[in-house]
Amino acid sequence: MSDQTTLGMALPGLKIDTIAVTSNLKGCEGVTEAFTIEIEGKVYAFITPETVDTQTIEKSVASSLDENIVRPAGYYAIAQMPLTPKGQIDEGELAARLKGYEKSTDDLLPPPKVHFQDNDSKLSSSASSVCSKGSPNNTSWQDQYLESQLPEKQLARPLRNLRYISMIIYRRIFAVIFIANLIPFCWLLYKGTNCTTLATAVSCNLLPSTLIRNDNVVNALFWLASWVPRSSPLWIRKNAAKVYHLGGIHSGCAVSATFWFGFLVVQASFDAFRPSLVDPTRKMISIPTLGVIYAIMLLLTIILTFAHPSVRRKIHNQFEQTHRFSGWTVLLLFWVLTFLIIVDFTGPAMSVTMVTMHTPGFWILIVITLSIASPWLHLRKVDVVPERLSDHAVRLHFDYRNNPVPGSFVRLSDRPLMEWHAFATIAVPDRSGFSVVVSRAGDWTSKYITNPPTRMWIRGIPTRGVMNVAHCFNSVVVVGTGSGIGPCLPVLLAAAKSGIKVRVLWSTPKPQETFGSEIVNGVISADPNAIIWDTRVKGKPDMVKLVWGLVQESQAEAVVIISNPALTKKVVYGMESRGVAAYGAIWDS
Structure with a gap:
């Protein structure tokens, strides 16, 4: 090893990697915290506690760290790491202490245990290492796998592509729901039915399609999955962890509801020319009812078209706006349609109120409406403390609620009716509030990295994700x-x-x-x-x-x-x- 390398200076072909050095140090026996800084081309390592043997640590780093990475010129064992008001390790304070140690001043903390590498020492490759033997910071470990051949896949290509690409759990759920609807659909198509039955079938599909997207329902399902004991057989836990494929319920029921509604359109079109069974003086389906049915069918078709993955990926903002505004309009029209159908099928001697109370679609619509409205009841504009990390990223700190569940996300917006963006919450244990990291990925994120916000809209509650x-x-x-x-x-x-x-x-x-x-x-x-x-x-x-x-x-x-x-x-x-x-x-x- 050259003198320059020993002294912590970079030569051609060598690189300074303070992260790798810090990671290596933290894997050493007796080290509770470590941090590495680079000053004027030299690397210096700070470790805690101050009782650690710096010479042993130096030998361990020299024998286990990638030989292309510059070693620290000095190892400083200190009582504790200085922190900034935000809880980060204060690099400026460490640099100041370093200068103080070199000048042996008395106005700083007592000098720590310091070990400088000996230029003449030749470290044996067999030096005992107290770092993890399997440390992936060892380049040979990484090269071993990067240069090796992966084992063969377990199934023949057609089978594995079918199982792991074409028919993932999401699509299997979709298929089961669609087939479960197709059987009664074909039966009623053969046997014959009426508009009230078809309207109920539509409502019964829209209910789970809506509920499965509710924040509270999603959190409840993830909570149930996490309650599977980790002592359970792995195959049980592997399947429970697929809970995030629950979107298959949403799309499967939504598509099925649209097909049922198409059936309703055809049935209503014929019934518009037939005399009513409860009042022969009028038609079975009135013109206003038929007009609302056609309007809903048009909107459902638009929603499905924009929701197709190929379309959604290209124009995501338009998909989101179409889904929201068309969905709200469909919900409103469904309320109108429900009462129009009730009136059409209520005879002169019958009570509209009693018929309404006995109509399943009426009660289903109440639940659907509450499910859609609930996230918007939590809409609020909250204070944000921005922390600009770089030209590529900004970290936004929130304190309106404490420590969301690890693995959850929140939805942020500056225009709550137009677009929302989901970001994972970063909750630090034993610290109030949480934060999110926004990295540059388009116009919206670039805007907030350049001009970090101080207030933002949040909708719903933190929701668990993958x-x-x-x-x-x-x-x-x-x-x-x-x-x-x-x-x-x-x-x-x-x-x-x-x-x-x-x-x-x-x-x-x-x-x-x-x-x-x-x-x-x-x-x-x-x-x-x-x-x-x-x-x-x-x-x-x-x-x-x-x-x-x-x-x-x-x-x-x-x-x-x-x-x-x-x-x-x-x-x-x-x-x-x-x-x-x-x-x-x-x-x-």
């Missing part, structure tokens, strides 16, 4: 790319308290510069051997191979990934097709 399923497992590999680490972080911070063993793979450009030391330190505190892959330095890795390596190294029960659609699908398919449970967003709404 990261929450990590609580179903005893050990899990958490994968994030870019700002995807935001949804992961609260689960990581709560993992130790929940008795969950986590391993972390975070791939992102310039993690320290982009997201700040608090987030990076949070990742490392959850997993001292976390792989934080700087894509600006190392390029984009083969994520499937790295994830597979982490699963094998940690013997994890499952993988949870937060990333873009393409990479999420690639990793989930790559794991599931090889027998590893994997979970990631499916962008079903």
Whole structure:
């Protein structure tokens, strides 16, 4: 090893990676906290407690750290890390102390135990290491999996594509619901029916389609899934963790309701020319009723068209607005239609009130209306404390409520009637409030990174999402790319308290510069051997191979990934097709 490397200076071919050094230090025996800073091309390591043997730590780092990374020029054992008012490690204070130690001044804290590397010392490759032997910070570990061949997928291509791509749980739920509706649909089409029966069938499908999107219902289902004991057989927990595919109920029932309504349109069109069974002086279906039916059918067709995945991906904002405003209009027209049909089928000697009380669709509409209205009853404009992390990201701090459940998200907007954006909540244990990380991904996010807001609209309550399923497992590999680490972080911070063993793979450009030391330190505190892959330095890795390596190294029960659609699908398919449970967003709404 060269003198320059020993002294913590970068030579050509070597790089300064304070994150990797910090992670390595935290994996060493006796170290409770560590932080590394770089000043004028030299790296300095601060560790706690002050009783730690810095010479042993130095030997451990030298033998286990990637040989292409610059070693610290000095190791400083201190009583505790200085913190900023926001709870982050104060790099400026550490730099000031470093200068004070070098000048041996008396006005600072007592000098810590300091060990400077000896230029003439030749560290043996067999030096005993107190760091984790399987540390993924060892480049050879990463290369082993990046250069190796993945094991063969378990099923033949047609079967595995059918199971893991074409017929994921979401689509299976959709298929079951649609077939369950198709059987009575065909029977009534053959036997004959009336408009009231068809209207009830439509309402019975719209009810679960609406309820399954209610924040409280979603939270309740995730809560039930998390209550499956982690001592249960893995196959039970693997299936319970698929709870986030519940969107299949929403789309399956919504499409079925539209088909039933199409049947109603045809039936009503014929009934508009038939005499009423309760009053021969008028038609079975009045012209106003028929007009409302046609209007609803038009709106349902528009909603389904914009909700198709290929259309939704291209014009998401238009999809969201169409879904909201057309949906509200359909709900209003359904109320009108319900009373019009009741009037059409009520004879002169019958009480409209009594017929209404005995109409199932009336009571179903009440529940649907309350379900749709409930999130808007929680609409509020709240104060925001922005923390600009970089030109790429901003962190927004909220204190209107305390510590949402790890793995939950909130919806934010500056125009509550036009667009909403979901962001994962970051709740720090034993600290009030929560925060979200907004990274640059379009015009809306760019606007708030450039000019961070001080007030924003929030709708509904924090709602559990896919990261929450990590609580179903005893050990899990958490994968994030870019700002995807935001949804992961609260689960990581709560993992130790929940008795969950986590391993972390975070791939992102310039993690320290982009997201700040608090987030990076949070990742490392959850997993001292976390792989934080700087894509600006190392390029984009083969994520499937790295994830597979982490699963094998940690013997994890499952993988949870937060990333873009393409990479999420690639990793989930790559794991599931090889027998590893994997979970990631499916962008079903």
